[in-house]
Amino acid sequence: MIDVRNLSLEFGEGDKRNQVLFDVNFSVQPGEIYGLVGESGSGKTTVLKCLAGLFTHWQGELAINGQPLDHRINQQRCRLVQMVFQDPYGSLHPRHTIGDILEEPLQIHSIPDRDRRINSLLDKVGLNRAFRDRYPHQLSGGQRQRVAIARALILEPQVLLLDEPTSALDVSVQAEILNLLAELHQESKLTYLMVTHDLGVIAHLCQKVAVMQYGKILETLTVDELVSGGAKTDYTQMLVSASQQYSREMAREVAAY
Numbered sequence: 001m002i003d004v005r006n007l008s009l010e011f012g013e014g015d016k017r018n019q020v021l022f023d024v025n026f027s028v029q030p031g032e033i034y035g036l037v038g039e040s041g042s043g044k045t046t047v048l049k050c051l052a053g054l055f056t057h058w059q060g061e062l063a064i065n066g067q068p069l070d071h072r073i074n075q076q077r078c079r080l081v082q083m084v085f086q087d088p089y090g091s092l093h094p095r096h097t098i099g100d101i102l103e104e105p106l107q108i109h110s111i112p113d114r115d116r117r118i119n120s121l122l123d124k125v126g127l128n129r130a131f132r133d134r135y136p137h138q139l140s141g142g143q144r145q146r147v148a149i150a151r152a153l154i155l156e157p158q159v160l161l162l163d164e165p166t167s168a169l170d171v172s173v174q175a176e177i178l179n180l181l182a183e184l185h186q187e188s189k190l191t192y193l194m195v196t197h198d199l200g201v202i203a204h205l206c207q208k209v210a211v212m213q214y215g216k217i218l219e220t221l222t223v224d225e226l227v228s229g230g231a232k233t234d235y236t237q238m239l240v241s242a243s244q245q246y247s248r249e250m251a252r253e254v255a256a257y
Contacts, residue, residue, distance in 0.1 A: 001028050001029060001030040001031075001032070001064065001065055001158065001159060001191040002026075002027065002028035002034070002051070002063075002064055002159060002191065002193060003027050003028075003061070003062070003063040003064075004024055004025060004026050004027070004047070004051075004060070004061075004062055005025055005060055005061040005062075006023045006024075006025060006059070006060040006061065007021055007023070007024040007025070007047065007050060007058055007059070007060035007061075007062065008021050008022060008023055008024070008058065008059045008060055009021040009046060009050060009055060009057070009058045009059070019215065020043055020046055020215050021043050021046055021047065021050075021058070021215045022214075022215045022216045023060075023216070024043070024047060024060075024212075024215075024216070024217055025217065026210050026217060026220060028191055028193055028208075029191075030065075030158075030189075030191055031185075031189055031190070031191055032191055032192075032207055032208065033185060033191075033192040033194065033205055033206045033207055034191075034192065034193050034194070034206060034207070034208050034209070034210070035194050035195075035196060035201075035202040035205075035206035035208070035209035035210070035223075036048075036193065036194070036195045036196075036209070036210050036212055037195075037196060037197065037199060037202055037209055037210070037211055037212070037239065038197075038211055038212035038213050038239075039197070039213065040197070042212040042213050042214065042215065043212050043214075043215040043216075044195040044212055045086075045163050045164075045195055046215075047195075047212075048083060048161045048163055048193065048195055049083075050062065051064070051069070051081060051159075051161055051193070052073075052081060052082075052083040052161055053069075053072070053073030053077055054073075054083075056071045056072055056073070057071065058071070064077075064080050064081055064158070064159055065080060065158055065159075067080065075108070075109060078105075078109070078155060078157075079109070079155050079156075079157060080157055080158055080159060081157055081158070081159040081160075081161060082151075082152035082153070082155065082157045082159075082160060082161070083152065083160070083161040083162075083163065084145075084148050084149055084152050084160060084161070084162050084163065084165050085148065085163050085165075086163045086164040086165070086167055086168055087168050088136075088141060088144035088145040088147070088148045088168065089136060089137075089141070089144055089168075091148055092136040092144060092147060092148060092151075093136075094135065094136055094137060095135070096135070096136075097132065097133055097134060097135055098122075098127075098131050098132055098133075098134055098135070098136070098139075098147050099118060099132035099133065101136075101147065101151055102118045102121065102122075102132075102147075102150060102151055102154055103118060105151065105154050105155050106118075106154060106155075109155060111155075117154065118132065118154070119132075121150045121153060121154060122150060124150070124153075124184070124187075125146040125147075125149055125150045125153075125180060125184075126146055126180060127143065127146055127147070127150070131143070131147070140173075141168060141169050141170065141173060142169055142170075142173035142176060142177060145165060145166075145168075145169060145173075145177055146177070146180065148165075149165070149177075149180065149181070149184070153184070153188070156188075157190075158190065158191060159190070159191045159192075159193065160190055160191070160192050160193075161193050162181070162192055162193065162194040162195065163195050164195055164196050164197065165177060165181070165194075166178060166196075166198075166201065167196070167197065167198070178201065178204060178205055181205065182205060192205075192206075194206060198243070199226070199239060199240060199243040200243065202223060202226065203223055203226070203227055206223050207222065207223055208220065208221070208222050208223065209221060209222075209223060209226055211231075211233070211235065211236045211239070213235055218233045218235055218236065219231070219232055219233050219236060221236075226240065
């Protein structure tokens with residue numbers, strides 16, 4: 001469903017040129033939940049932004065459902081893939097009601113039967129129809145992320161790009177959102193590409209994971225291999241150890257790696 005081949009990306013020119021992705025390669029099968037994990041700055045979210053069309057000057061080959069992606073965003077691409085951002089408050093227009101936020105993509109794509117679609121999707125993400133008249137600041141963090149998920153699903157895409165969708169939420173709400181994503185995945189037969197720092201989230205939701213560092217993929221393994229200690233690189237083994245127990249020595253070791 002998702003094919004990434006030799007993806008490279010750099011910013012700046014001349015002496016200020018900075019390469020952030022180096023020949024990234026991976027494939028995600030239809031219906032699979034695939035994780036990208038690594039430290040901050042490893043390039044995880046950058047990969048998602050290339051697939052979503054937010055960065056357009058990448059080099060390499062990107063394809064979704066066998067359709068090559070151009071170096072520009074268009075309506076067909078938006079119908080194929082959507083992104084859920086880390087900060088639900090920052091990704092929702094503060095002066096638009098929830099109804100307006102969900103209706104806007106339908107208007108852009110000239111999709112009819114908008115009221116039914118919006119009401120049905122609000123029900124699906126666990127919000128009642130009264131939320132249509134509310135503004136983002138009137139919602140809790142978990143409710144805002146449910147709206148962000150609904151907006152991503154309103155065009156019925158085949159792929160969702162999830163950029164740490166629970167990291168900005170309270171711990172008590174994180175499990176609710178993860179369970180909602182799991183339910184939507186089963187109901188709609190979606191394909192997920194999820195970025196996260198949390199190996200617990202990977203183990204809970206994903207089937208396969210790629211470990212990134214410094215803009216490169218170090219290794220790819222199944223979640224069963226990850227959980228059972230099958231990681232081959234020292235860096236992945238260190239991430240697993242850090243997720244299982246915290247100590248000042250371990251934190252210093254990870255920071256210096």
